[in-house]
Amino acid sequence: MKTTLRAVMGATALCAISGTAFAQDTVTLTIATVNNGDMIRMQGLSDEFTASHPGIELEWVTLEENVLRQRVTTDVATSGGKHDVQYDVVTVGTYEVPIWGKQGWLVSLNDLPAEYDVDDLLPAIRNGLTVDGELFAAPFYGESSMVMYRTDLIEQAGLEMPDAPTWEFIRQAAEAMTDKEGEVYGICLRGKAGWGENMAFLSAMANSYGARWFDENWQPQFDGEAWKNALTDYLDLMNNFGPPGASSNGFNENLALFQQGKCGMWIDATVAASFVTNGAESKVADQVGFALAPDMGLGKRGNWLWAWSLGIPSGSQKVDAAKEFIAWATSKEYTALIAEKEGWANVPPGTRKSLYENPEYQKVPFAQMTLESIQAADPTNPTVDPVPYTGVQFVAIPEFQGIGTLVGQQFSAALAGQISAEQALQNAQQLTTREMTRAGYID
Structure with missing residues (x-):
């Protein structure tokens, strides 16, 4: 299923310099994501992003989970990080990110702005998206x-x-x-x-x-x-x-x-x-x-232990705009936006320490059980007997x-x-x- 949400833009911005008008460039980001409720919510609020980021439009490709994995993997692997890709932002999981990051298929997100506060990410979630100190995807939500x-x-x-x-x-x-x-x-x-x-x-x-x-x-x-x-x-x-x-x-x-x-x-x-x-x-x-x-x-x-995260294929030609979108969609401000519009119970869970320190979120009946479940999972020691993986x-x-x-x-x-x-x-x-x-x- 392909759903296209176009930002509601006014007439193309024109600026007159020495009597000559120049049209502002418009960048269209193609975002591949999974058809679950939290991602649908994000799409529904995408006008909030485009209103504050004139010049960036969003095109959504929304797919069933198995299909998403197949198409995104094919797209990213085929390009090998060297050629243009079909998607500029991809929804990827804790399985793919370390492998793809090591292979150079994803763009590093270590240069997200300071206000993004990467240190606020839950260690269990952040570590699963990091290779050799480089963050290769930003968690949209984490789960156990x-x-x-x-x-x-x-x-x-x-x-x-x-x-x-x-x-x-x-x-x-x-x-x-x-x-x-x-x-x-x-x-x-x-x-x-x-x-x-x-x-x-x-x-x-x-x-x-x-x-x-x-x-x-x-x-x-x-x-x-x-x-x-x-x-x-x-x-x-x-x-x-x-x-x-x-x-x-x-x-x-x-x-x-x-x-x-x-x-x-x-x-x-x-x-x-x-x-x-x-x-x-x-x-x-x-x-x-x-x-x-x-x-x-x-x-x-x-x-x-899992996180659905947003990453940028190395073959994308729109990296700067993609980073702006990812920083918005996985930010504390986005969490506050969801809380304002749909209530604290509906914010994307499992990614930030500050969320679980928030007295309002602590009232949500499943908040503590979610955090305990995430913290109980140990991907480095997952089984009763030793394993090499x-x-x-x-x-x-x-x-x-x-x-x-x-x-x-x-x-x-x-x-x-x-x-x-x-x-x-x-x-x-x-x-x-x-x-x-x-x-x-x-x-």
Whole structure:
């Protein structure tokens, strides 16, 4: 889907010098972004930027998450930072930024103005966007994952959600809250194939079961007990207590189900909290509680760490204007603008220390749980046993984007009933071994 928002400009500014009129140059920035609520809000407020930045117009390309990743990656990788690119500003994640920054595919943002206050960024988020002291993207919002649940349904079930639940309790609660005749499903989880869709959730869940993608010698680990237990429990939850057609459901589909009152629990991105508690969008806005992502008592929770950020491909010919836009969209002033227009609960979360020190934001019911979840995720030590990689819900190597999607397709097929859990794990082991051998990580 392509949406074009043109700044509302007056007649072209003319200035007379020695009796000659010169038209002011206009720069059009093409911005590629994901079709989630916070980005849609940003587009809706883009006139605020163009009004204060005459001469800059914005053209938006808004895409579904998997499609965005594919197109932006192709565009940036093909140019290699040396040629003109299709997009001037790209929405990129914590996975891409360090890899692309190291390869010279993104412009350094170390020269953002002092008032931007880069030191105000949460260390966990800033570090994930930094390579050798260079900031290569500015975080629009940061997130971890947590349990969002219906307080009315869990009360009716005679249960009380702990602040830090176990997977065993999650299964008990899912069973107790399921009413398939009433179209209420105890739990909604991602099933749509993709390294950043179902595998974001399943990788984080597997971490809490003691699983890992690779051992210290880069050997794939899908043939181990920990992955078997994690995938089996996931399929058990979804097949018994999840909604129909779950293998097609990603973030946006599950968000819609929860807002419609059809999910007892949803374990997903902390950023969703503002949308499930927004009375204009959610039928259950006043009946939502929050808890940390579940664990198995092994010292790791099933929560991830992520930031959707704005970066500039090195091939862009409009770097100065792009930096102006990024500095605006990820600033404290933008946060204040959202708070003024839509309330503190709807500001982009998870990026700045000052936000969580703000007494007004501290009143938001999910603010503290979001911060705790972000701080609990450790991308440098993501698993119970040692690993040679960083990243919680991803492995920070260039090959992971392809490998993660291949594995995600196998697990989505298992959820759809097309293959067994055993076959999915066997296929995942073979596919990952093949790709890692081709890439030279293993013999």
